[in-house]
């Protein structure tokens with residue numbers, strides 16, 4: 001076990017009983033108290049299995065990110081002391097880092113191949129929160145943690161804040177909690193905001209990338225409020241029709257592989273099948289989220305739109 005696991009494992013392990021308590025409470029609330037939400041034992045079981053599996057694989061590969069951050073520490077401009085103030089500052093800056101990672105993960109197919117797993121359920125529930133990618137340390141976006149170390153935060157503090165943020169996000173995944181008090185909805189990510197993020201309705205695509213603080217979406221123009229008259233329909237614009245966790249795990253990586261070996265493509269086109277936004281295709285035969293929004297009249301057509309997907 002490497003040092004980053006010594007930091008993150010207690011956070012995750014101490015959270016697991018709380019996670020199960022909330023999953024259980026949500027089922028009781030929906031089943032016996034008529035609260036809003038959906039019950040699906042198979043879907044929830046798949047999510048829980050995938051959560052446990054991804055804790056193991058991500059834990060085993062965490063040394064890659066920690067190694068990079070410890071290496072970067074020698075170039076640190078200043079070593080900030082370990083205090084409550086620096087911990088809070090680190091959490092806020094790391095939350096901005098999470099926003100950027102999450103936005104990239106939706107707009108670039110390589111990290112999307114990891115993150116698509118989280119969006120593969122057609123429901124939302126606390127159990128669905130556990131449906132996580134198993135290749136988190138291979139997306140390339142972990143490099144976004146390096147600037148935090150360079151400006152003075154300890155690598156272990158950066159990793160701890162990331163784990164804490166992941167725990168907070170668990171509580172966003174429910175249909176049972178309606179809107180929270182206005183000041184909370186204004187500053188923090190909430191179940192209502194995150195339901196929008198999981199929605200495949202055109203107006204909800206590419207919105208609410210926040211981890212803990214919704215202020216980043218408000219600041220960078222990606223915030224969309226949940227419309228009570230148009231509830232989110234959950235899932236992917238092209239849904240998986242499987243409950244096999246291993247098929248879900250490899251789905252998009254397999255798709256990338258099939259695309260890059262297609263005959264008669266230029267090198268640039270093969271590269272774009274890896275890094276272009278999901279839904280990009282060399283012949284415009286697929287739809288990206290922007291194409292879907294444009295078709296729904298939510299975006300202006302590009303000035304020279306002869307090839308819609310490029």
Ligand SMILES: [Zn+2]
Pocket residue numbers: 102106115118119197
């Ligand atoms: Zn997402």
Ligand SMILES: [Zn+2]
Pocket residue numbers: 118129173194198
């Ligand atoms: Zn989510």
